[in-house]
Amino acid sequence: MVNEIPITRTQLSNGLTVLLKEIHTAPLISFWVWYRVGSRDEVRGKTGLSHWVEHMQFKGTPRFPPGVLDRWISREGGMWNAFTYLDWTTYFETLPANKIDLALDLEADRMVNSRFDPEDVEAERTVILSEREGSENEPLFLLGEAVQMAAFDHHPYRYEVIGLKEDLRQITRDDLYHHYRRYYTPANALIAAAGDFETGMMLEKIEQTFGHLPPGEVIRKEIPQEPPLAQERRVEVKGPGTTVFMHLAYRAPAANHPDFFAFTVLDSLLSGPSSLNMFGGGGVSNKTSRLYQALVERELAVSIGGGLHATIDPYLYDLVITVHPKSTPEAVLNAVDAEIQRLHVEPVREEEIQRALKQARALFAYGSENITNQGFWLGFSEMFATYEWFAHYVERLSAVQPEDVQRIAQTYLQPQRRVVGVYQPTGEEAMA
Amino acid sequence: MTATPSSEIWRSLPGPEDITRVELPNGIVVLTRSNFNSASVVINGYLPCGSKYDPLDKLGLAGFTARALMRGTARYDFHALHDMLESAGASLGFSANVHTITFGGRALAEDLPLLLNLLSSCVREPTFPIEQVERLRAQLLTSLAIRVQDPAEMAELTFDALLFPDHPYGRSEDGYPETIQKITREDLAAFHQAYFRPQGMVLVVVGAVTAEEVMAQVDTALGDWSASPMADEENFPAVKPPAQSIRQHVPLPDKAQTELIIGTLGPKRNHPDYLPASLGNNILGQFGMMGRIGEVVREKAGLAYYAMSSLNAWMVAGSWEVNAGVNPANLERAIGLIQEEIRRFISEPVSEEELSDSQSHFIGRLPLSLESNAGVAGAILNMERFNLGLDYLQRYPQQVLAVTREQILDVARRYLDPERLIIVSAGPPIDG
Numbered sequence: 001m002v003n004e005i006p007i008t009r010t011q012l013s014n015g016l017t018v019l020l021k022e023i024h025t026a027p028l029i030s031f032w033v034w035y036r037v038g039s040r041d042e043v044r045g046k047t048g049l050s051h052w053v054e055h056m057q058f059k060g061t062p063r064f065p066p067g068v069l070d071r072w073i074s075r076e077g078g079m080w081n082a083f084t085y086l087d088w089t090t091y092f093e094t095l096p097a098n099k100i101d102l103a104l105d106l107e108a109d110r111m112v113n114s115r116f117d118p119e120d121v122e123a124e125r126t127v128i129l130s131e132r133e134g135s136e137n138e139p140l141f142l143l144g145e146a147v148q149m150a151a152f153d154h155h156p157y158r159y160e161v162i163g164l165k166e167d168l169r170q171i172t173r174d175d176l177y178h179h180y181r182r183y184y185t186p187a188n189a190l191i192a193a194a195g196d197f198e199t200g201m202m203l204e205k206i207e208q209t210f211g212h213l214p215p216g217e218v219i220r221k222e223i224p225q226e227p228p229l230a231q232e233r234r235v236e237v238k239g240p241g242t243t244v245f246m247h248l249a250y251r252a253p254a255a256n257h258p259d260f261f262a263f264t265v266l267d268s269l270l271s272g273p274s275s276l277n278m279f280g281g282g283g284v285s286n287k288t289s290r291l292y293q294a295l296v297e298r299e300l301a302v303s304i305g306g307g308l309h310a311t312i313d314p315y316l317y318d319l320v321i322t323v324h325p326k327s328t329p330e331a332v333l334n335a336v337d338a339e340i341q342r343l344h345v346e347p348v349r350e351e352e353i354q355r356a357l358k359q360a361r362a363l364f365a366y367g368s369e370n371i372t373n374q375g376f377w378l379g380f381s382e383m384f385a386t387y388e389w390f391a392h393y394v395e396r397l398s399a400v401q402p403e404d405v406q407r408i409a410q411t412y413l414q415p416q417r418r419v420v421g422v423y424q425p426t427g428e429e430a431m432a
Numbered sequence: 433m434t435a436t437p438s439s440e441i442w443r444s445l446p447g448p449e450d451i452t453r454v455e456l457p458n459g460i461v462v463l464t465r466s467n468f469n470s471a472s473v474v475i476n477g478y479l480p481c482g483s484k485y486d487p488l489d490k491l492g493l494a495g496f497t498a499r500a501l502m503r504g505t506a507r508y509d510f511h512a513l514h515d516m517l518e519s520a521g522a523s524l525g526f527s528a529n530v531h532t533i534t535f536g537g538r539a540l541a542e543d544l545p546l547l548l549n550l551l552s553s554c555v556r557e558p559t560f561p562i563e564q565v566e567r568l569r570a571q572l573l574t575s576l577a578i579r580v581q582d583p584a585e586m587a588e589l590t591f592d593a594l595l596f597p598d599h600p601y602g603r604s605e606d607g608y609p610e611t612i613q614k615i616t617r618e619d620l621a622a623f624h625q626a627y628f629r630p631q632g633m634v635l636v637v638v639g640a641v642t643a644e645e646v647m648a649q650v651d652t653a654l655g656d657w658s659a660s661p662m663a664d665e666e667n668f669p670a671v672k673p674p675a676q677s678i679r680q681h682v683p684l685p686d687k688a689q690t691e692l693i694i695g696t697l698g699p700k701r702n703h704p705d706y707l708p709a710s711l712g713n714n715i716l717g718q719f720g721m722m723g724r725i726g727e728v729v730r731e732k733a734g735l736a737y738y739a740m741s742s743l744n745a746w747m748v749a750g751s752w753e754v755n756a757g758v759n760p761a762n763l764e765r766a767i768g769l770i771q772e773e774i775r776r777f778i779s780e781p782v783s784e785e786e787l788s789d790s791q792s793h794f795i796g797r798l799p800l801s802l803e804s805n806a807g808v809a810g811a812i813l814n815m816e817r818f819n820l821g822l823d824y825l826q827r828y829p830q831q832v833l834a835v836t837r838e839q840i841l842d843v844a845r846r847y848l849d850p851e852r853l854i855i856v857s858a859g860p861p862i863d864g
Contacts, residue, residue: 025803026469027799028800058721066731067720067721067727067731071719071720071789074719074720074789074793075789075792075793076796077792077793077794077797077798077799078797078800094800096799122734123731123732123733123734124734125734126759127734127736127737130689130735130736130758130759131737132688133688133689134688134737136687136689137583137687137688137689239686240684240685240687241577241578241581242577243574243578243581273521280804282806283523284517284521284523285514285517286518287510287511287518296567299570302570302571302574302575303571324570324574325570325574326570355518358519358521359519359521361521361540362522362539362540365470365471365472365540366538368469368470369467369469369803369804369805369806370804427581
């Protein structure tokens with residue numbers, strides 16, 4: 001299994017953390033740079049900064065003008081991309097093993113030398129507005145954004161990563177550049193590489209390309225935690241269409257909290273197994289989960305999905321439901337509450353936990369087929385815990401007892417601790 | 433930069449040496465390749481019947497049938513079937529396209545017998561329980577109600593209908609609300625009875641099992657399915673390029689972004705034009721950050737988050753299209769820029785450098801696209817479906833390198849006529 005392969009963890013003298021995992025199944029290497037910055041580090045008025053900086057990282061440096069990198073990586077048949085999340089921003093290249101130097105050179109270069117040309121900033125403003133408008137075409141984006149905002153009063157987790165439209169209209173080039181200079185430093189970054197290399201040689205290469213960069217400042221922000229919601233909040237979003245959607249969000253524990261693992265088992269029973277795979281692997285359906293049985297099989301909903309998020313601070317446990325045309329949000333909510341009530345009073349069976357474990361093991365095996373996904377795992381867990389969190393994930397799930405699941409349900413899944421969001425369509429009866 | 437993969441990569445490409453292909457006495461073709469790097473296994477394949485057999489008043493019949501296969505069989509009801517799958521962390525699914533009913537699944541290698549047993553039960557002995565059929569119908573109708581509000585899907589649906597009038601390629605495989613309403617349980621059973629045969633079925637298995645084990649397990653699950661007379665292959669009407677440009681807008685009030693498609697016919701997959709068109713398309717709207725189109729529409733003008741071209745080559749014809757998501761105010765400008773790029777593309781050959789970049793990309797990306805079991809299974813299925821030969825990937829680099837700039841210009845001119853394009857947009861209503 002993946003977590004049996006040893007990894008190497010070290011730190012350069014400038015504070016850059018490095019995690020390496022040799023995997024010799026294909027002549028490929030996936031190279032990742034993670035920065036401890038995301039929408040968690042933004043304030044009202046400047047939401048969307050981290051994601052926009054990520055876009056600007058593709059606009060070139062004096063050494064690698066725009067287009068050049070793209071061309072080189074594409075020519076080698078490689079893949080590169082970047083993601084911005086609540087807590088982190090990450091960049092990766094997956095390339096044939098003998099071409100990986102290119103990734104190191106470009107990541108070291110753009111950690112410090114990106115241009116942030118004012119004209120590029122303006123062109124990217126409309127690109128990002130277009131990205132946001134594409135999302136606004138989706139009812140579930142509109143609903144999710146409203147629910148997220150209602151779930152927190154102050155914490156930056158209340159904003160979508162892409163940022164508010166009014167902020168995207170007025171963020172300046174200097175805002176972006178300062179954000180970049182502050183957070184894109186070795187002290188605030190982590191390198192994760194997985195694939196077909198020899199650890200000693202890879203470390204040497206990393207030292208050569210990144211070792212001379214100025215360390216920068218370690219930034220570990222403490223954000224005041226908000227008390228649990230004292231009262232249920234309801235939000236309604238109106239928009240085009242004929243389908244009613246619901247989004248329930250319960251305040252959930254941080255990934256590093258001991259409750260997180262029991263909550264993962266609970267989620268698996270309630271809404272089906274979730275996968276930690278970012279690339280490849282596919283999923284397992286949830287048709288035997290308790291909520292699918294209670295909602296879809298009883299024709300109150302046509303689909304249900306749920307998920308927990310691995311985050312630094314306590315975030316949300318989401319249930320997203322497409323309401324059956326012949327049902328109502330209230331009927332759905334009653335059925336959800338009845339299932340949650342059952343978890344409060346009846347301990348789950350040991351075999352249900354065993355089943356969740358087997359599902360987790362299978363999902364891990366699927367994810368380990370893919371080198372890029374292995375590189376992702378290596379860095380991801382370090383953003384909110386350490387790699388140990390990931391390496392012992394299945395083990396920690398297997399320690400969960402029925403009474404833990406019951407306690408989680410009693411603690412977190414209380415109506416007063418949630419936001420209930422409903423998308424109310426304004427359209428007439430749909431006919432194509 | 434060299435355009436030839438290293439010998440190490442070369443040896444790792446699936447080919448006749450390590451793909452086992454066996455035709456069972458009942459006509460099922462089984463292809464398999466072992467990969468012991470991870471404990472998992474992937475299956476995919478198809479049965480040779482699809483929406484081409486849908487009666488006009490019951491469009492969506494093949495798709496409805498495919499989706500209903502897992503709703504209950506002679507041996508397993510809906511719950512038992514999904515309980516077996518989900519308890520193993522395995523997955524299985526069916527869907528329909530014009531020519532085939534396709535399936536795909538994955539499991540831990542130890543559960544391959546379970547996966548094959550369920551596959552067999554679903555394709556051979558589905559019972560279409562009435563209650564499940566009605567539940568599924570409501571789910572299909574809801575997804576069609578969501579589709580009718582989705583600009584990207586509505587643009588694609590409208591584009592296909594205009595490009596392929598009176599042709600199965602121009603009709604939705606998912607059907608339309610009024611046709612899904614008309615389909616009865618008996619129609620599903622009759623479709624299954626008429627078209628499901630072992631002859632022409634293709635099954636690919638890739639993962640941590642030996643070819644011998646695979647063949648023995650497949651034989652146990654499907655070997656005793658007896659062949660019976662085949663339905664006649666349907667004759668497809670000929671396709672013709674548009675006689676003139678057609679401009680159509682699908683108004684979707686209250687949406688934020690307009691989805692745009694500009695395109696025409698493309699070559700079928702098994703045509704000598706396919707490879708030059710495919711390389712040309714890569715240059716036009718894919719290479720790097722979406723080729724020439726992406727450079728002009730996204731990078732220079734900042735008009736869209738995505739703007740790209742694609743070649744969709746299928747059994748009897750294909751389409752060649754440019755897609756973009758733009759702010760409604762920028763729609764006409766985006767159309768103009770894209771038309772200009774198409775004119776440029778057919779007026780002069782691509783540069784030496786562009787061709788060499790795309791050739792290198794096509795060859796270089798093979799290892800990455802083939803690292804996972806799903807990637808290998810997909811490649812093997814394509815070899816079989818389009819009769820490309822098991823040595824296709826091994827011959828591929830030479831074929832790619834043999835394509836010339838003149839060939840690309842020639843196919844571009846024969847397919848892309850700037851005066852005869854179908855231009856479809858879907859989004860907020862257009863004034864005037």
